[in-house]
Amino acid sequence: MIKTVTVVGATGAVGRIIIRLLEERRFQAEKFRFLASKRSAGKTIEFRGEPHTIEELTHDAFAPDELVIASTPDDIAAEYLPHAIEAGSRVIDESGYWRMNPDVALVVPEINPQAALDAKGIIASPNCSTTQMVLALKPLHDAAKVTRVIVSTYQAVSGAGLQGTADLEEGSRAHLAGQAYTYEAFAFPIAFNAIPQIGSFKDDGYTSEELKMVRETRKILGDESLQINATCVRIPVANCHSETITVETERPVSPEEARELFSNFPGLEVMDDLSTDLYPMPATCTDRDGVYIGRIRRDISHPNGLSFWCVSDNLRKGAATNAVQIAELLSKSS
Amino acid sequence: MIKTVTVVGATGAVGRIIIRLLEERRFQAEKFRFLASKRSAGKTIEFRGEPHTIEELTHDAFAPDELVIASTPDDIAAEYLPHAIEAGSRVIDESGYWRMNPDVALVVPEINPQAALDAKGIIASPNCSTTQMVLALKPLHDAAKVTRVIVSTYQAVSGAGLQGTADLEEGSRAHLAGQAYTYEAFAFPIAFNAIPQIGSFKDDGYTSEELKMVRETRKILGDESLQINATCVRIPVANCHSETITVETERPVSPEEARELFSNFPGLEVMDDLSTDLYPMPATCTDRDGVYIGRIRRDISHPNGLSFWCVSDNLRKGAATNAVQIAELLSKSS
Numbered sequence: 001m002i003k004t005v006t007v008v009g010a011t012g013a014v015g016r017i018i019i020r021l022l023e024e025r026r027f028q029a030e031k032f033r034f035l036a037s038k039r040s041a042g043k044t045i046e047f048r049g050e051p052h053t054i055e056e057l058t059h060d061a062f063a064p065d066e067l068v069i070a071s072t073p074d075d076i077a078a079e080y081l082p083h084a085i086e087a088g089s090r091v092i093d094e095s096g097y098w099r100m101n102p103d104v105a106l107v108v109p110e111i112n113p114q115a116a117l118d119a120k121g122i123i124a125s126p127n128c129s130t131t132q133m134v135l136a137l138k139p140l141h142d143a144a145k146v147t148r149v150i151v152s153t154y155q156a157v158s159g160a161g162l163q164g165t166a167d168l169e170e171g172s173r174a175h176l177a178g179q180a181y182t183y184e185a186f187a188f189p190i191a192f193n194a195i196p197q198i199g200s201f202k203d204d205g206y207t208s209e210e211l212k213m214v215r216e217t218r219k220i221l222g223d224e225s226l227q228i229n230a231t232c233v234r235i236p237v238a239n240c241h242s243e244t245i246t247v248e249t250e251r252p253v254s255p256e257e258a259r260e261l262f263s264n265f266p267g268l269e270v271m272d273d274l275s276t277d278l279y280p281m282p283a284t285c286t287d288r289d290g291v292y293i294g295r296i297r298r299d300i301s302h303p304n305g306l307s308f309w310c311v312s313d314n315l316r317k318g319a320a321t322n323a324v325q326i327a328e329l330l331s332k333s334s
Numbered sequence: 335m336i337k338t339v340t341v342v343g344a345t346g347a348v349g350r351i352i353i354r355l356l357e358e359r360r361f362q363a364e365k366f367r368f369l370a371s372k373r374s375a376g377k378t379i380e381f382r383g384e385p386h387t388i389e390e391l392t393h394d395a396f397a398p399d400e401l402v403i404a405s406t407p408d409d410i411a412a413e414y415l416p417h418a419i420e421a422g423s424r425v426i427d428e429s430g431y432w433r434m435n436p437d438v439a440l441v442v443p444e445i446n447p448q449a450a451l452d453a454k455g456i457i458a459s460p461n462c463s464t465t466q467m468v469l470a471l472k473p474l475h476d477a478a479k480v481t482r483v484i485v486s487t488y489q490a491v492s493g494a495g496l497q498g499t500a501d502l503e504e505g506s507r508a509h510l511a512g513q514a515y516t517y518e519a520f521a522f523p524i525a526f527n528a529i530p531q532i533g534s535f536k537d538d539g540y541t542s543e544e545l546k547m548v549r550e551t552r553k554i555l556g557d558e559s560l561q562i563n564a565t566c567v568r569i570p571v572a573n574c575h576s577e578t579i580t581v582e583t584e585r586p587v588s589p590e591e592a593r594e595l596f597s598n599f600p601g602l603e604v605m606d607d608l609s610t611d612l613y614p615m616p617a618t619c620t621d622r623d624g625v626y627i628g629r630i631r632r633d634i635s636h637p638n639g640l641s642f643w644c645v646s647d648n649l650r651k652g653a654a655t656n657a658v659q660i661a662e663l664l665s666k667s668s
Contacts, residue, residue, distance in 0.1 A: 148635050152486035152578040154528050154567065168526075169510065176507055192502075192572050193617040194488050196629050196643045201608040205589065205631030214634070227635035231578040231643065233488065235569045238526050244486040244565040255539065274535040283527040295530050297539030300548070301482050301561035309530045309565065 002029040002331050006089070008057055008070035008080070010034035010045060013162045014094055015071045017320035023048055025324060028331065035061055037076075064088035067330060069323050070095065081122055091122045092326050094319055096208075099124040099216055106219050109325040110267040111138050116326050117333055123326055128318025129153050129209060129232060129241055130216040132291045135268060135317075136245060136310050139261040141221055144249035148227040151213060154235045154242040155198060156282060159314050160185040168236055186234070195234040207232060240282035241314045246299050246307045253306050255296045262293050267317070272296050280311035288313055289321045336363040336665050340423070342391055342404035342414070344368035344379060347496045348428055349405045351654035357382055359658060362665065369395055371410075398422030401664060403657050404429065415456055425456045426660045428653055430542075433458040433550055440553050443659040444601040445472050450660050451667055457660055462652025463487050463543060463566060463575055464550040466625045469602060469651075470579060470644050473595040475555055478583035482561040485547060488569045488576040489532060490616060493648050494519040502570055524570050532566040541566060574616035575648045580633050580641045587640050589630045596627050601651070606630050614645035622647055623655045 005027065009015040015036070022032070032047055034054050041056035055061060057080055062068065066089040070081060077095035084091045098104045105112075105119035108131055116123050126134065133151060140146050157164035163185040171191035174181035181189070188195050199208030206214075210230040218224050253261070262268045271280045272294040279294030291312040299305025312318055339361065343349040349370070356366065366381055368388050375390035389395060391414055396402065400423040404415060411429035418425045432438045439446075439453035442465055450457050460468065467485060474480050491498035497519040505525035508515035515523070522529050533542030540548075544564040552558050587595070596602045605614045606628040613628030625646040633639025646652055 150484050150580055150633075150635065152565075154488065154569065172506055173510055176503065176510075187611055188615060189617055192570065193615055194569065194571055194576050195615060196576070196578075196613050197611060204634060205608065205629065206634070229580060229633050229635035229639065229641060231486075231629065231641060233576070233578070233643075235488065235528065235571075236526065237528055237570070242528050242530070242567070244530075244567070246484055246563060274539060277521055277531060279530050281522060281527055281529060283523055295539065295565065299484075299563050300538060300540070301484065301563035305563065307563060307565060309567075 002067045002334060004031040004033060004063065004066045005029045005327070006033040006035060006062070006066045006068045008035045008068055009072040010054055011036045011040045012071055013158060013165070014315055014319040017315050018069055018071060018324060019045070019047060021320055021324045025328070027324065027327065059083045062087035062089050067327055068092065069327055071319065071323070085121050090330060092323050093122050093124050094323055096127060096212065098122045099126065100219065106216060107326055108135060108220055108322060109329050110135060110265070111220055113329050116329050125319065125322045125326065126216045126220060127209070127212040128159055128314035129155060129243070130213050131318050131322055132241065132310055132312035133213065133243055133245060134217045134220050135291045136262065136293055136308070137217065137247065138221065139265040140247060140249060140253060140258065140306070141223070143261055144251050144253045146226060146247050146249050148248040149229070150246045151228070151230045152244045153230070153232045154237070155232060156237040156239045156241055156314055157185070157190055157234065158239040159241065165238060168238060172236070190234060190236050192236055196231065198232040198234055237282045239286045239313060239315060240311055241318060242282060243310045244307070245310055246305060248302055248304050249306065250304070252304045255298055255306070258296050258306055258308070267291055268293060270294070270296070279309060282311060285311045286313050287316070289316050291317055336401045336668060338365040338367060338397065338400045339363040339661070340367040340369060340396070340400045340402045342369045342402055343406040344388055345370045345374045346405055347492060347499070348649055348653040351649050352403055352405060352658060353379070353381060355654055355658045359662070361658065361661065393417045396421035396423050401661055402426065403661055405653065405657070419455050424664060426657050427456050427458050428657055430461060430546065432456045433460065434553065440550060441660055442469060442554055442656060443663050444469060444599070445554055447663050450663055459653065459657045459660060460550045460554060461543070461546040462493055462648035463489060463577070464547050465652050465656055466575065466644055466646035467547060467577055467579060468551045468554050469625045470596065470627055470642070471551065471581065472555065473599040474581060474583060474587060474592065474640070475557070477595055478585050478587045480560060480581050480583050482582040483563070484580045485562070485564045486578045487564070487566045488571065489566060490571040490573045490575055490648055491519070491524055491568065492573040493575065499572060502572060506570070520568070524568060526570055529568040530565065532568055571616045573620045573647060573649060574645055575652060576616060577644045578641070579644055580639060582636055582638050583640065584638070586638045589632055589640070592630050592640055592642070601625055602627060604628070604630070613643060616645060619645045620647050621650070623650050625651055
């Protein structure tokens with residue numbers, strides 16, 4: 001059994017759900033510690049019905065043999081997590097900072113659990129928009145080798161943290177009242193708008209979020225030949241990312257075969273019945289741990305193409321659930 | 335000069351804007367008539383500062399040599415517009431009913447004006463999601479032959495009529511207040527949600543809206559070989575449709591060439607400067623008559639691919655503006 005679980009970033013949007021999941025899933029450990037920035041240190045949070053004092057995240061905060069689950073901004077992960085490794089802890093990191101480091105395992109437990117078990121250093125959890133897509137791609141890739149992916153995202157504001165959620169709520173309220181509102185998490189109003197930029201602009205006119213979907217997907221599937229084109233868009237949805245995904249495979253995969261492949265793969269759930277207007281939507285998938293797939297159909301523009309619609313709770317499977325699943329994997333093997 | 339302009343569906347979401355545009359653009363005619371259903375007949379609307387009584391739309395409502403601009407549901411267009419043609423009027427129709435009829439011209443004035451001038455019967459204006467896409471495709475198709483299009487839409491509620499707009503506003507208000515709201519224009523809540531179905535389900539798992547984008551685009555460009563795969567999604571935006579568009583062309587088109595082609599084509603405007611976070615968004619394109627393009631970049635998944643983001647006011651260029659432009663074209667040639 002794990003001796004100590006240490007949640008870093010315990011007061012953030014994802015940290016709060018990690019804590020809820022550790023409760024819900026009855027994660028076994030002798031001790032639980034909760035770390036956050038100086039601002040939150042000293043405050044109390046409830047865990048399993050008992051108050052716990054939040055400790056300050058410092059370089060010396062880590063002891064040997066802890067299992068650290070961290071969800072912080074990139075710069076915090078860059079600075080503090082090496083100290084946890086040095087102290088002899090195992091680290092599961094939600095941030096974007098370490099994922100593409102060749103010494104870091106990038107893990108979705110349903111896809112590459114062994115990478116987590118073999119990891120010597122940090123184990124990274126992928127970007128939310130990557131996780132749900134790569135999980136959907138995996139059974140198709142195994143069955144018929146995916147050669148090309150074209151994805152457009154419809155991303156919720158909760159991906160921008162608690163302030164993102166506050167911005168959508170307060171911005172919507174203000175807009176409906178004809179009042180002004182100053183957004184903090186977004187460069188433009190998100191209420192009743194769509195913003196075709198998530199992250200900063202990088203190479204070739206792509207954003208950092210779009211390139212994460214390319215690079216992280218290749219790393220998790222272990223296939224650098226996979227061609228991926230992503231467009232990431234923020235929309236005024238509180239929680240759950242949606243994606244339109246069109247793939248080309250080496251041999252044609254019929255919608256019937258795809259439905260079968262998705263249905264049989266752990267973590268995926270097919271919600272696809274046109275006769276009853278059944279498909280996943282943010283409103284129906286929030287607070288759920290799976291990745292939900294609908295609108296499965298032949299891509300009528302390509303002989304080996306398949307299109308579908310994929311929704312998942314970006315704070316759950318896109319972040320907290322995936323991290324806690326990695327923790328469970330390590331716990332079982334320890 | 336046109337003798338009489340008759341606006342059918344004068345009280346609808348698009349009809350109201352047609353009337354505003356006839357004022358703004360100083361459309362020349364001796365007489366303007368405004369028709370609507372029995373429910374609205376007898377009411378008064380203001381046009382150019384003077385009150386006009388709304389007449390009831392009946393089979394006998396049309397006189398010879400009128401220019402009829404109609405924006406009604408499909409069943410109304412099916413029933414009434416043939417009577418206008420029989421009466422000797424020319425008819426511009428916004429509905430979806432007549433567009434694919436082989437005797438009907440389907441016109442975007444910047445692309446195929448001659449089809450309107452040659453038309454013997456009804457002249458149809460395309461579906462909103464088609465119009466903005468086909469306008470963006472046209473210069474690429476002329477320069478390098480587009481062979482395949484993959485498009486995902488982010489469509490505003492105003493496309494579902496005045497009730498769609500009311501549903502988003504009232505539904506959002508209710509959601510923020512923690513109250514229930516019964517949606518009338520949508521099968522599911524649209525506030526803070528995304529619905530991956532617009533129209534009814536048709537062949538191969540595609541919706542009527544998606545197949546309109548395929549068939550209407552081919553008809554307008556006069557190219558039945560063009561392969562198109564569309565996913566149409568309703569998002570909680572009041573007005574303006576956005577689209578992610580990825581094309582394959584017979585020869586590669588660089589982003590620089592594409593920018594040049596778009597900039598030089600009438601009706602298109604490039605808003606694309608990464609250094610200043612400039613790209614079109616619903617919030618910045620509403621109440622404007624153009625089709626706005628940004629995020630122009632090489633499709634990194636295909637040697638002959640190009641990706642971009644396209645926003646347009648679905649009630650303006652997607653409907654009313656296109657219809658009034660067709661009317662202006664007929665007016666000039668009459």
